Amino acid sequence: MKATLRAANHTGFTLVELVITISLMGVVSVLVSTMVGNQMLGYVDTARRSDLVARADMALQMIARDVRSAVPYSVRVSGAALEWVPVLEWGRYRKRPDAGAADPVLAEAAVLDFSNPDTLFEVLHTGTMPSLPSNPRLVVGNSPAMGLDGLNVYGGLSSGGIVPIGTHVITPTGITLGSSGNSISMNPGFQFALGSAAGRFYLVNHAASYICSGGSITRYGNYNIQNAQPASAPPSSTSVLLIDGVTSCQFGYTAIDATYGMLTITLQVTESGESVTLSRVITIENRS
Template sequence: MKRRCSLHHARGFTLLEAVVVIMLTGIVGVMVSTFVRQPIDAYVDLGRRAELTDAADLALRRMARELRTALPNSVRVDASGTYIEFLPVRSAGRYRAALSTTNTGNILDFGSSSDNSFDVLGPAVTAVAGDQLVVHNLGLPGADAYEGTSRRALTTTGTSLSSLGYTLGGTQFAYASPNQRFHIVGTPVSFGCAPLAGGAGNLRRYAGYAIANTQPTSTLSSQTGVNNVLLTNWVAACSFTYSASATTRNAVVTLRLTLTSGGESITLLQQVHVEGSP
């Protein structure tokens, strides 16, 4: 009798009981996943947006930092608004425009087509091979650094330079600077944006190419190494604009960048004040 009682109480679940338990577990699982999924998706989306924001902010900050070194009136944007180019200023100073009280010194003579050197007034300057001398760049025909009328190749390089020599250009610089200012610039820098739907585009920095009268947007991709640097992927849209005012000393560059990834998109806009008075 004891043996039968023990066997009777040790029996397992019936098939019906197992099915009911499975059904209840499934219902509870669906209910839990419904409530948990939304916060998890929100967390993932937030992380993706933060990553896109950081990437766009870093790219725009780098562009802004470099654009602030642009030679006055050297910023130019192509017709599509996706390429922006400028000449970076490496050094600047004032040239001697008149002889000293003792009738000495080497002036920059705008009336002479054979004058090719001058004294630097104030702090000494630095120039490296390949740098160019620019005087009173207006960005207009006849006084444009890109076409060469306000630019000459330096023949003097080094550090702590108190005088500068430059190659003759057939004619002297077109205009004297009202403040006797000059700039020393390096080779051009361009930022090129190639937007694609869904964030498949990119933003790149190009450098190391020669100064050209026409903006070389179609040949920039041939640059390699450090002269062709990826700033960010995920580019879905972008636009660059340059606005100069005749009544102010500064011009404004507006940079707009849209990044997209995983269905999430962010758009950042940054305005950069660049010097507009040569």
């Protein structure tokens, strides 16, 4: 008798099916890894851009804070350099004698005299003035837009003409606070070139700058007030790095009217091929 052979049931993979499966898995793996990789790169790029924006915005905020505390009309720009004279303290001087004073002579002496060199004036404010900063200088009536000698805090003494000869809007050092805290003495005596409509004076001692150079913006301070605006690190100045990775920066200043000025700043920061550009317009109140 012939034996009958029954076909066996095959339940596994054939070689062809195995090859096809492995190939499909490879294709899927490549697609998945590409999608995930692109998403991760996108996330990293977005995070980097966000960090650049945050850094640039913080730098612009710090510049805005500084220039808003500047002596009126002292902000000046030159390309990638910004300079101002920081106000350390301010107050109001007596413009007219106190009509109710018991001693008219003393009342007259308390007024800040603009017709002759003066040595003392009364400070008008509530309470007593805090201690003076080191080597303080007084500024009254800074008005560089008039274009006259003696009216620019960065310039020299008046050479005469409309503005009395030898006068200026900023004193040398030699400023002291009276023992009662409500008067200021000037030794030697000093004649200011111009009064302040609001009767304000400002205490200063140095100039300050933000200078964009070498891929960074650096704040320079504690250097002498001078006629020429510095384009690089001023002699004997202190320095603090504001922001690095800077590929472009530009400062601009426009006088809106007699009271307000507009400072514009454009800043580009770059890192690992990613760049962001921020612009800021800062309104500066000039009330001397």
